[in-house]
Amino acid sequence: AASARGLTKTYGGGEAQVHALRGIDLDLPRGRFTAIMGPSGSGKSTLMHCLAGLDQAGGGTVTVAGTDLGSLDDDTLTIFRREHIGFVFQSYNLLPMLTAGQNILLPLELGGRRIDDATRERAHALADTLGVADRLGHRPAELSGGQQQRVAIARALITRPDLLFADEPTGNLDSTTSAEVLDHLRRSARELGQTVVMVTHERDAAAYADDVVTMQDGRIA
């Protein structure tokens, strides 16, 4: 589970100041699938990055799995994220010099876990569910946009995180592939008890969620 209280975030200063988050109160219960919608520039990615501890809020608190993220130092926060959080970025952020398969296993390598045969099989099965098992030996530049997106999704899921944040995870997927991904996310919440939070601008995608939150100008509408 995760929650935010009075969350604020401002970029820049003076006249050019952007109030990206203007006091967010939000509860994300364990085992539920929440969709976040809203206009481009309304603060959705900023909210997701603050909830996941990837960005420091300007004010307010973020609590994840009982822990106040603002109370952790950088190293502890890094370990905490690795242990509890998976994140699918809006622009994927795959490492260009690693293959798709290496990108997927990276969170486990970084966490110092041994990559045994069982783990490799699990990674392969996950890639297979997402329809990219035949592209694992290729680097991101050799993949289509939607294939890169699905590799990013697999990477976020490989650690079986308590919380999964997905920023527009079906933005480059056709309807069939989209449905498969969304179904997998819903089952992650219902069957594995993961807390799933997904930003989307597509109503069909939001329909898979248990709850829909709408943002407007840095606030929850």
Next chain:
Amino acid sequence: AASARGLTKTYGGGEAQVHALRGIDLDLPRGRFTAIMGPSGSGKSTLMHCLAGLDQAGGGTVTVAGTDLGSLDDDTLTIFRREHIGFVFQSYNLLPMLTAGQNILLPLELGGRRIDDATRERAHALADTLGVADRLGHRPAELSGGQQQRVAIARALITRPDLLFADEPTGNLDSTTSAEVLDHLRRSARELGQTVVMVTHERDAAAYADDVVTMQDGRIA
């Protein structure tokens, strides 16, 4: 106008060979707005890159504005693209060290055209139509995903190209902003006589087009 005859494109070799395009015949009439749909990995981006002269086909011909692209040497092709073609990339490809405004004007700078006041005003008006006029002084990293996408669209339109290729141009836009962009693209075709080709996986977006082409496994279905 543009057309392809017997277009093929293969990546890799041996067992891992990917037949991304398997013999494409396609006509894109001047002043018409064509949507290209199809599953992730079906070859849409590859087709767009070959039609725009950004990628060399394996076989077949591409004819743009009466010119066989395969007959041009690299320098002539570069100049030809600059003169006739605008391209919105699936991953935007904005230059990170330039501001949004500088990114938009870049095609004109590269073409050696003087950037006078009238041109700056036109660039500003275009950014305003796309709702990003207030972000022009910021670098891409300081923009939301949808804002970056709209800057990429403005950059492709600034040279008033005969042919505009847009690869998933509304993938990160909410429905309102999406409608504004699609309406602008349709008017570019109908009022300015531009040949507009758009890849999309959203039926609502394809509805703005005059014609819809569907791809499947490297072929037109």
